[in-house]
Amino acid sequence: MRDVSIIGIGQIAVGDLWDKPIYFLAVEAMLAAIQDAQAEQIDSVYIGNMLSSTLAGQDLLGGLASDQVGLRGVEAVKIEAACSSGGAAFRAAYLAVASGQVNFALACGVEKMTDHPGAEITAGLVGASDADYEAAEGDTFVAINARLMQRYMYEYNVKHEAFAPFSINAHHNAINNPYAMMHYEVTQAQFDKARMIADPISLLDCSPVCDGAAAVILAPTEIARRYSPFPVKICASAIATDSLALHDRHNLLGLEAVELSARKAFEQARLKPTDIDLFEVHDAFSITAVLSLEASGFAEPGLGTRLGLEGDIFLGGRLPIATMGGLKARGHPVGATGVYQIAEATLQLRGLAGKNQVKDAAIAMAQNIGGSGSNVVTHILERE
């Protein structure tokens, strides 16, 4: 199994991009990544996307976008793992290069949500739950996560206000990220007064509906320096799953797929949680970030919010998270998110994260979560 590195990244600014069809977003991110890598060749394209079939009536998104980029003929497929589609596409690209059959693989995450009515988006997103036993009962994706948060607050006697630092940190970090959607601060007072969405999840616990695309290019580590002055090595890649429906889980608040995929990743990289310099966490909701931190081994069960309250998660803290704004404030174009996380972590490891640079960042972890914890993709990246 050969080693694989990231040689190029490309992002477009997340937002309401009503003037472009979905594949244009992918094309722009792909072109940016190709330019960044100075790549002369792409062998295979992996598109991470959740909602294009449902919302845009467009399948074969990989081939469509590749054709427009000028890569007609190239291998192209779409990977779907709900909100973790982007991370799963990145892993598919990793395995393809690791196999030795593919030399240059491009992973692109793309999603376009905002030009559809809210009801259609809600119906699309709930596809990440169990259609027969959750969605059919009228559940929405936010309601399912609200049950997790409700239970968490009850079991561990944690107040809603304790979740505020996750939102405050993400918004603060997004201000210096030109690709982020929300360029404004959020305060504890605003968090505490935010409009309720699905009790106890309020507006400022939620990542926004938005459009975006990000792309990265992978190549064998042994030739990576020919294409990039700062290649970043993939030292762990793991996916694990859990039951889709909350009522089928063995451990409701333990997120077993997070625990399993993080454990596999740490084993592959021969690292432990304290070795991680920054963590691109999947903060689709503030409760998701907390559960991810705990199940990944960064905090004991029930103590995840302390990492916020004690300042560990902020830039300069012990474990900076959402360093470029996270899902909360960079935005969460669902199928694109996992690749944004990888691009952002790569920027940090290159030392090019600007005002948000984590000092001496050498090892980064990115975790992309699909469903309410049912499909979890964990990657660990290392500065070469």
Added chain:
Amino acid sequence: MRDVSIIGIGQIAVGDLWDKPIYFLAVEAMLAAIQDAQAEQIDSVYIGNMLSSTLAGQDLLGGLASDQVGLRGVEAVKIEAACSSGGAAFRAAYLAVASGQVNFALACGVEKMTDHPGAEITAGLVGASDADYEAAEGDTFVAINARLMQRYMYEYNVKHEAFAPFSINAHHNAINNPYAMMHYEVTQAQFDKARMIADPISLLDCSPVCDGAAAVILAPTEIARRYSPFPVKICASAIATDSLALHDRHNLLGLEAVELSARKAFEQARLKPTDIDLFEVHDAFSITAVLSLEASGFAEPGLGTRLGLEGDIFLGGRLPIATMGGLKARGHPVGATGVYQIAEATLQLRGLAGKNQVKDAAIAMAQNIGGSGSNVVTHILERE
């Protein structure tokens, strides 16, 4: 890059399976493959599926089905490449095992179409075309293929009746396949009088809408014999793409993605078309089979129908195709088809195809086509 072999196959009978949700179909095929392989372990699951998000509102199909099989926790993702999703999932499984990180990969193709109104299925299937430039103009998937057939008949002066052998052969072969949907013969006279669907495509040119699932298990070749008395080696695996919209193609009747993926496959296997003992062709429409045979190198442009008229494609002929009924008569549950093809080719190479056994079959090719030729997956398999 390590060699990879097929150690287990599982199929369910294609048909109108109204009494089961989509993931049940996958579960049955997966369990059959696991039993066939005597597998003690599955590391990764790749689900090929096109329409589950749109028709069933169910994403994360890989994790959902794996959970029901008893594989909770396993890596699982869905691969979408329209009608070639099954073949693409098989290739993803192949690359995962070839990489060395995954030892036992399961590829499952699954589709459930019949419990939805025709208009919904038609709207879903046209997602395989260019949504903005074909579907938005009112095109349907059969209409797009009808234009290809119309043009073919005009350019090469071929009459519609010349396509009959493809339908006759497929139906004849399906009779002895317990997993096929259509267990009856079709005659030239019936073909010539068949109801028109989209001129010149008539009912007997078309594969049927149906439900089904098939699964295969892959393992490193060096340990394959521990699990199967007749492992089948994957000696080539390639995907190529072309523009989605017909009007963007360089060569309308040449199907460049077919040509490219077949050429790559022959190069990988160091084989030529005459080395192939049987060909599981993508006969979604009879014109598709003809174009595939020509672009793959089995016939000169314009002469594909002769392979039917001269009997080459029948069992006992020079190049038997659709040996277990093909898409036409086994049925075409779109995302499942590519895995059915692999399972059927494996059965032939094991020498267990019963009355349809191709004598001394040692090398088989399977080709799965997405869109109207825009995403093409070619595999070559070899008896060990």
